[in-house]
Amino acid sequence: MWWSSRKIALPGLRRGAGAQASFFDHLTPTEQQCWLAEMVAWLEQKMHREQAYLARRQARSRYYTATDEAYERDSVYEQALLGFLREMELRQREERR
Numbered sequence: 407m408w409w410s411s412r413k414i415a416l417p418g419l420r421r422g423a424g425a426q427a428s429f430f431d432h433l434t435p436t437e438q439q440c441w442l443a444e445m446v447a448w449l450e451q452k453m454h455r456e457q458a459y460l461a462r463r464q465a466r467s468r469y470y471t472a473t474d475e476a477y478e479r480d481s482v483y484e485q486a487l488l489g490f491l492r493e494m495e496l497r498q499r500e501e502r503r
Contacts, residue, residue: 435502442495449488453481 430438456477463474 435498439495439498439502442491442498446488446491446495449484449491453484453488456481 433441460474460477463470
């Protein structure tokens with residue numbers, strides 16, 4: 407990924423006591439758009455893999471494990487996060503007009 411080699415802090419991480427700049431503050435609008443698109447694609451793929459795993463287990467009538475339960479619980483938050491990322495993409499595109 408293009409952003410993984412950049413020397414910038416990850417979202418939510420701060421350096422030093424008075425640091426106020428966020429991850430996005432260090433990216434150009436084009437880089438922001440690319441980062442958001444990559445995160446949306448990654449999250450969609452992750453969710454698809456987990457749903458396929460759960461469907462396979464259900465088709466085989468396997469007992470639910472702690473992992474299965476965690477995937478189902480996480481899917482609610484992942485859907486919310488995906489919606490947020492898509493909204494951010496939309497807002498960023500509107501700002502660039």
